[in-house]
Amino acid sequence: MGAGVRIIAWNALSLVTALIVWQLASQAVASPFFPAPMQIVDAFVQLATRGDTTGHSLWEHSWASIERVLVGFGLGVVFAVPLGLLMGLYPKLYAGTRAVIEPFRFIPPIAWIPLAIIFFSGLSRFAFLIFLGAFFPIFTSTLVGVARVEPIHRKVGIVHGASKLWILRHVVIPTVMPDIMAGMRVGLGTAWLTIVAAELAGGISTGLGRMMTNYAELIMVPHVIVGMLLIGLIGFLMNEVLLLVERHLFRWRWQVSL
C-alpha cells in the first residue's frame, strides 16, 4: 500500500502547487476578471447556501445535469452494447449497413442541437443528444472488441458441446468487456461535453451549463468558474466509479503476477 499512499501524496502536492500558481497569477494580473482561488470558494459557498439569482440551488443545477447525463448515457449503453455485439458477431450485417451507420458517427452531437430543440423538450431533448454522444464510442469499441475473441476460446466451448448463447455469455462478453468499459469511459466524456453545450443552447432553467450562462451574462466570473469546476469534478467522479467497476470486473488482469 506504500505506493498508493505515495500516489495520493503526489496528487495532493500537484493540486496544492496548482492552487499556489493560480493565486500568484491572480495577484500578478490583479484584474476583476481573473479571480483568486478564495473568490471561487466564496462564490461556491454563496451558491451552495443561498442558491443563484433565479432561485435555484446549486444542487438543483448539478442534479439536473447529472440526471440528463445518466439517462442519455444509460440509453447509449443499452443500445450500443447489444448492437455492437450483434454486428461484431455477424460482420456481414455491419459490412452491409456501414453506409447507413458510419456517417452518423461523424455528425457531432452538438450539430443535432437545432433539430433536438425542434423535436424534443425537457429531459428527452438532453437524453437524445447525450445518447448520440455516448452511443458511437461504446458501439465502435464493442464492435472492435468482438474481433478480439480468440478462436481457440470459442473452440473450447464448441468441442464441449456449448450452445451459441453459452459462447456469447462465457467467451464473447468476458473478452469484449474491457473494450466495452473503455468505450463507456470515452462515451461518458462525450456525454459531458454534449450536456454543457446543450444546456448553453437554452430553453431550460436548470443545469450547470445554464447556471454558467446566467452568470456569464452578469459577468460574475467566480460563479462561472464554480460551474466549470463542478462539471470537471462530477465527470471525474463518474469516471472513477467506472474505473472501480473495471477494477472489480477485471480482477484477473489487476492481480499482481507471481
Added chain:
Amino acid sequence: MHAPVSLAKVDVDASHRYGPLIVHDGLKFSVAANEFICICGPSGCGKTTLLDMLAGILVPSTGHVHIDGTPANPKKHSISFVFQEPSTFPWLTVSENVATGLNIKGAPADQVRSKVANIIEIVGLKGFEDYYPHQISGGMKQRVAIARAFATEADLILMDEPFVSLDQPTREHMQREVLDIWRHMKRTVIFVTHNLEEAVYLADRVLILSAKPARIVAQLPIPLQHPRDPLSAEFTEIRSKCVQWLHDAH
C-alpha cells in the same frame, strides 16, 4: 449421464478437401473403446483437420467419422479436447477453468466441485485453485487445460500435441500423469504428436500418416507393459520401426 466405462468406438473413413487442396484421401481407421492411440505424421499432414473431424466440428467432404455408429457431434457425444496452443480462459481462475466443460454439460454444482477438486489434485495443481492463468507458468496452464478435458469424464479425449510447449522433465511427468488418469478412468484417447518416442511411450497402437493427401501408411500395436522404459531393447526396436515408416511416409 456418463456410463462408468467409456463406450466410444471411433470409426473413420473420410476424405476432405479445401477447394483444390486434398487434405485427406480415403483416410480409414478405427479405434476400439478405451483404446489409447497416437497418430504421428509429417508436418502438414492435416492432423488439425482430422482432429476437427473427430471432434465433430468439421464434416468431411466425403465419407464419415462415426462415434459409436453415429456421426461425431459435440452436442451428442461426450468429447473433450486438449489443444496444442494455450486455451485457458484468462478471466477465470484455475478451478473455474477446470470446471468449464462440466458447466457446459450442466453438471450439478456439488458434483462440479468434487470432480474439479479431484482432478486438480491428480494434475498437481492443488493450492493454485484461485490463481488466474497469467499468474502461473505455461506448463501449469497446459495442466489446467488437461484437467479441464479429463474433468468431464468424456468418452473420447482428443489431444493435439498437448506437451509440445513443455520442457523435457515436465513433459515426462505429464506423460506419466496422462497414462495414470487414463488407467484410472479408461477413456478412448486419440493423441496426435510428432514425437515418436512419446507415441511409443503412451499408445496401445501408433498410426502413421503420410504427407498430404494423408492416408494411413502403418498401424503398429505396442505390446509393451506400462510403465515403459524408453531405454529397453523392445522399446528402441519399435521406435526405430516407427522412424522407418515415418521416413517412408514423406
